[in-house]
Amino acid sequence: MKIQEADAKSLLLAQGLPVPAWAVARTPAEARTAAERFLAPGSGMVVIKAQVLVGGRGKAGGVKLAATAQEAEAVAGRILGMSIKGITVRKVLVAPAAEIVKEYYLSAVLDRAARRIMLMGSAEGGVEIEQVAVENPAAIIRIHADPFLGLQDWQARQLVFALGLGAHLKAGVAIARGLVRTMLANDADLVEINPLAIVRETSADGTAVERLVCLDAKVTLDDSALPRHPELEALRDLDEEDPTDLEARAAGISFIKLDGTIGCMVNGAGLAMTTMDLVKRAGGEPANFLDIGGGARADKVTAAMRLILADPKVNAILVNIFGGITRGDEVARGLIEARAQQTRSVPMVVRIVGTNAAEAAPLLREARFETAATLDEAAVKAVAASHAATAAGHAATAAAAGPGASGPATGADR
Amino acid sequence: MSILIGRDTRLVVSGITGREGEFHSRAMLEYGTNIVAGMTPGKGGQLALDGRVPVFNTLAEAVRETGANTSCIFVPAAGAPDSILEAVAAGIETIFCITEGIPALDMIPAVEAVRQAGARLIGPNCPGATSPGRAKVGIIPGSVHREGRVGVVSRSGTLTYEAVQAMSDAGLGQSTCVGIGGDPIIGTTFLDILQLFAQDPETEAIVMIGEIGGAAEEEAARWAGEHLRHVPMAAFIAGRTAPEGKRMGHAGAIISGGSGTAASKVAALEAAGIRVAGSPTELPALIREAGYRG
Secondary structure, eight states: OBOOHHHHHHHHHHTTOOOOOOEEESSHHHHHHHHHHHHTTSSOOEEEEEOOSSSOTTTTTOEEEESSHHHHHHHHHHHTTOEETTEEOOOEEEEEOOEEEEEEEEEEEEETTTTEEEEEEESOTTSOHHHHHHHOGGGEEEEEOBTTTBOOHHHHHHHHHHTTOGGGHHHHHHHHHHHHHHHHHHTEEEEEEEEEEEEEEEOTTSOEEEEEEEOOOEEEEOGGGGGGOHHHHTTOOGGGSOHHHHHHHHHTOEEEEOSSSEEEEESSHHHHHHHHHHHHHTTOOBOEEEEOOTTOOHHHHHHHHHHHHTSTTOOEEEEEEEESSSOHHHHHHHHHHHHHHOSSOOOEEEEEEETTHHHHHHHHHHTTOEEOSSHHHHHHHHHHHHHHHHHHHHHHHHHHHOTTOOOOOTTTTO | OOSSOSTTOOEEEETTTSHHHHHHHHHHHHHTOOEEEEEOTTOTTOEETTTTEEEESSHHHHHHHHOOOEEEEOOOTTTHHHHHHHHHHTTOSEEEEOOOOOOHHHHHHHHHHHHHHTOEEEOSSOOEEEETTTEEEESOOGGGOOEEEEEEEESOSHHHHHHHHHHHHTTOOEEEEEEOOSSSSOSSOHHHHHHHHHHOTTOOEEEEEEESSSSHHHHHHHHHHHHOTTSOEEEEEEOTTOOTTOOOSSTTOOOBTTBSOHHHHHHHHHHTTOEEOSSGGGHHHHHHHTTOOO
């Protein structure tokens, strides 16, 4: 589960990491109030950052500076409601703009190959680590935490010196250890600080001091561990969730909405991806990834059908079940029930093999479902049904517009 | 011969009296697997599966009394890492963990404990393995298999059944079929299994079924390119249409920061001289084109 920057910063703060103050605003007026507070000591600026769960906020114009509270209000007004990669910005983070001396990158990640927690650091902060990995792989320093003992101080020191942060040794070690602690405490699979920065601040007596702080934070949580962290479930951003995501979770169905027209219902994640791939290969576009899981009963099948049909772009459905724990006849019964309940009629191609497929076959025949023997055949039939529905849709539009109306050439999109 | 499991497998099932554990243990027994014991704390002394299998309170006791050498874990996610550690402590050599949904950070010390003990863990979140005609451990339906000499290794469950069924239908039997699991942290990788197949005199061809996420397919492909050029191989990679940044059902199936893509895996396999099928149904033809005459 992805969480917003502001929530990620709270998790870091809870582990004692140095994170400069911030506030979250949902309206321009709230942004103004926050800016007034941060600007109060006098000069300086505030930064206003869109809170969305996608990368590339800066490039999209979702991160701006403001010199006055009035300007902050105006800037927030422009960012709020803006669309970044299809996500509408509903809140912004307001923070005092830091005077950055130098930026670094530091993260704790799950290293699948080594099967350990790995700290990754680079003195090239502020840019995406993937870019550094491609352009200058030697600039990335990697340290693995011990699987039983965790990250040791000497390892953290090694990292800090390798990053050239020797002047901030104590703070650097504390931050490195804090990242691993944040990961363990919350069952995160990623804790990323980019940038980790040396900032220049004015101390109480007016002298300039330099300090190492976490200016940005990105945390993703392990979905499998959420049941034991009920407090983290509250950080799920419902603003950015499709209502169908909520319904899918409640039904125990793994569902990801995509852009195409062919709804897919499959048992098993690998087979569900394969089904999407074969739809694409047959010339269609999958509308979703959907795994009903092992041993699904009729009620789960009806819930899955509701999720698929909630997408108005879906004009054909492909059901692919390879029964192992899942029984084919249970799925067939579910499909019959779902069709009786469904509000719009969409052509469906059903392929059921494996456990109790023989019992499913007469049920499907009697209910007059279009069936297929192989996965490849099912994909081809579903794509044909979708194309036919698209063509019929165009014909209907053209007919409604009356003779002479200019429309797409018949079948041009087939 | 076969790998991981065979006629000398003496299986103990952790969680044999649970709903899943009992259902699948019955299927394993019917397939001919030698299940020597079950383990459910508090149910020691009982008999499971219609009186055919003795149940013990601890795994150590099960091993002592029955000589079990392999375990299969059907314990819920919260207790599964502990079951793995218990199996390691009892001296089990080969541990299959079927359980799905174990937090990744719980698996880090468990996998390390297995490694330090010199044992082998398959999974978690895996369907298990079958050596057709000999033994099956886990949840793969026995009906998809056929005895033969093609080794199969996969990260998936039902996709494996699909591919194996297509192979069996085409007359290509399997030496052993292994599901290594769809989680980010697993005990045994593609590479480990390829190395086992390479040493197995009865495995004459290999099919690899991968998916998006991580770089284990690439790592295995590089090794195969150097060491298995003489073995007919074919592969399939699921998730060519998967969007970046979304977890596709399996906890480990995610493209992040442009890495773990199907394209990268396909390229690595092809560079190693391994052809990648566009559909699992094409695997039998590709294996034959690669030179397998079985």
